[in-house]
Amino acid sequence: MANSPLLSRPGAVAGAGIDAGTAAHYGELNKEQRALSNGAAVADMSHFEVVTLAGEDRLTWLNTLSSQALTGLRPGQSTQTLLLTVQGRIEFDIRVLADTDKLWLLVEPGQAEPLAAFLNRMRFMLRVEITDVSERFAILGACAAQPSLEKYPVWVDPWPGVTEGGYAYSAPEHPGAERPWFEYIVPADELETAVGQTPLAGMLAVEALRIAAWRPRFGFDTDEKTIPQELDLLRTAVHLDKGCYKGQETVARVHNIGRPPRRLVFLQLDGSMHTLPALGSEVRIGEKSVGTLTSVASHFEAGPIGLALIKRNIDPDTDVEVVDGDEHYAAKQETIVSPDAGQTAGRFTGFLRTPH
Numbered sequence: 001m002a003n004s005p006l007l008s009r010p011g012a013v014a015g016a017g018i019d020a021g022t023a024a025h026y027g028e029l030n031k032e033q034r035a036l037s038n039g040a041a042v043a044d045m046s047h048f049e050v051v052t053l054a055g056e057d058r059l060t061w062l063n064t065l066s067s068q069a070l071t072g073l074r075p076g077q078s079t080q081t082l083l084l085t086v087q088g089r090i091e092f093d094i095r096v097l098a099d100t101d102k103l104w105l106l107v108e109p110g111q112a113e114p115l116a117a118f119l120n121r122m123r124f125m126l127r128v129e130i131t132d133v134s135e136r137f138a139i140l141g142a143c144a145a146q147p148s149l150e151k152y153p154v155w156v157d158p159w160p161g162v163t164e165g166g167y168a169y170s171a172p173e174h175p176g177a178e179r180p181w182f183e184y185i186v187p188a189d190e191l192e193t194a195v196g197q198t199p200l201a202g203m204l205a206v207e208a209l210r211i212a213a214w215r216p217r218f219g220f221d222t223d224e225k226t227i228p229q230e231l232d233l234l235r236t237a238v239h240l241d242k243g244c245y246k247g248q249e250t251v252a253r254v255h256n257i258g259r260p261p262r263r264l265v266f267l268q269l270d271g272s273m274h275t276l277p278a279l280g281s282e283v284r285i286g287e288k289s290v291g292t293l294t295s296v297a298s299h300f301e302a303g304p305i306g307l308a309l310i311k312r313n314i315d316p317d318t319d320v321e322v323v324d325g326d327e328h329y330a331a332k333q334e335t336i337v338s339p340d341a342g343q344t345a346g347r348f349t350g351f352l353r354t355p356h
Contacts, residue, residue: 004138005192006044006200015203018109018219021047025202033208033300036201037179039144043201045183046138046191049112053103053119055128062103065122066094067228067251069165069239073098078156079163080237083118084247088227088254092118093218093237095183097155104185106139106155108218138191140184141206149184149194157181158236159215165239167255169232169263169341176213208297211305214266214336220279221264221294221307227251229260230309232337256345262291262309263337269296269304269322270330276304277324283308283331284321290314293322306331312339 004022007014011027014020022044025032035041053062063070068081075098083092092115095106107115116132123130140149160176162168186194210217216231228238228251238251254260269277276296283291291310299305306322314320316339322329 004044004046006046006195009200013202019047019203021109023200023202025204026200029202029204029298030300032199032201033205035199036205037143037209037300039142039146041142041199041201041205042146042149042184042195043141043203043206044138044191044195045141045203045206046188047109048139048183049107049109049132049134050137050139050185051105051107051112051116051119052131052133053105053128054101054131055126057126057128058103059098061123061126061128062096063242064244065119066245067238067242067247068096068163069242070096073103075100078158080158080233082228082233082237084228084245084251086246086250088247088250089224090218090222090226090228093222095155095157097153097185099153104153104155106183106185111218136188138186138188140186140191140194142182142184143180143209145182146184146198148196148198149186152194153185155183155185157183157215159213160235162235163239165241166236167234167238167240167344169229169234169337170214170335174214176215179209179213179215181213181215204297207295208299208305211266211295211297211307212299212302214264214307216264216307217295221309223309226309227254227260229254229341230262230337231264254342257343259312259342260337261312263312263339263341264294265291265308265310265316266334266336267293267306267308267320267322267331268302268334269306271303273304273327273329275327277306277322277327277329281322281324283310284323285314285318290320304329307336312341314339
């Protein structure tokens with residue numbers, strides 16, 4: 001994509017990799033995080049992509065393809081859904097916003113074209129229209145509702161609530177409750193005007209707050225083998241009482257009688273290193289590799305933090321190391337997905353479900 005016009009703002013330093021095209025930061029990383037966290041700044045996420053789904057059959061049709069129950073979605077309501085393989089592995093992670101005449105589908109950079117192609121292959125004779133509108137719309141992220149942006153459609157993150165039909169694999173006390181999240185869908189040619197004089201935060205701030213909220217990100221905390229249970233995504237993206245979608249049998253089997261092979265954990269990294277390990281670094285106990293660092297950031301209050309996918313049966317009380325070449329970063333685990341996740345058949349679980 002073309003570079004965001006907001007990269008011309010004073011102090012802007014361009015991001016790299018998947019977040020190229022927008023600012024990594026604007027020169028004041030901690031100040032930006034604090035302002036974003038307090039709702040006093042917005043983040044330029046114009047490199048994220050947008051697909052629209054119109055037509056009379058849009059809700060019922062997408063409902064048959066994806067993991068979330070969508071038929072009752074009303075204009076202005078937000079949710080999250082997944083498209084899975086037959087083996088239950090995550091192919092697409094979609095943020096869904098219902099509008100009066102369409103669904104807005106928000107996805108990671110580079111995902112709109114393959115998503116639109118997949119949906120078009122599955123359309124058959126149904127009354128749906130699939131359009132990649134990524135060039136025409138941009139995303140602005142915020143930790144609080146923005147009155148200056150209220151005229152634009154806004155996706156509200158259901159995380160970390162447990163939506164109807166969902167299930168939590170982590171404790172009721174969740175740090176994500178401290179990070180409400182809003183994504184405004186703004187016409188690309190109105191982006192600079194929409195921001196106006198509102199302070200900006202870069203993607204490094206977005207990522208630090210996301211990681212602290214234990215919120216998994218597609219393409220970072222997922223790989224070609226990831227299933228929803230490993231990331232606690234049954235909270236917001238899966239309706240367990242809904243069937244008839246690809247991957248549903250695997251989701252139900254692992255949840256009811258099996259266990260996910262890996263689990264997402266939060267890592268508090270040793271702050272004395274003054275550097276951050278690279279994404280993909282090994283997580284070890286002694287000489288034994290037990291997982292992979294999937295996200296990492298420097299948080300304005302907590303210091304260096306990360307998310308990692310590790311083997312399910314690793315003791316949550318065991319300290320680990322993150323190894324990046326010759327550098328070894330001591331780290332403490334915090335449980336996101338319990339080692340006991342799964343095998344719920346016959347267990348009383350009602351206390352874990354809450355309306356959202």
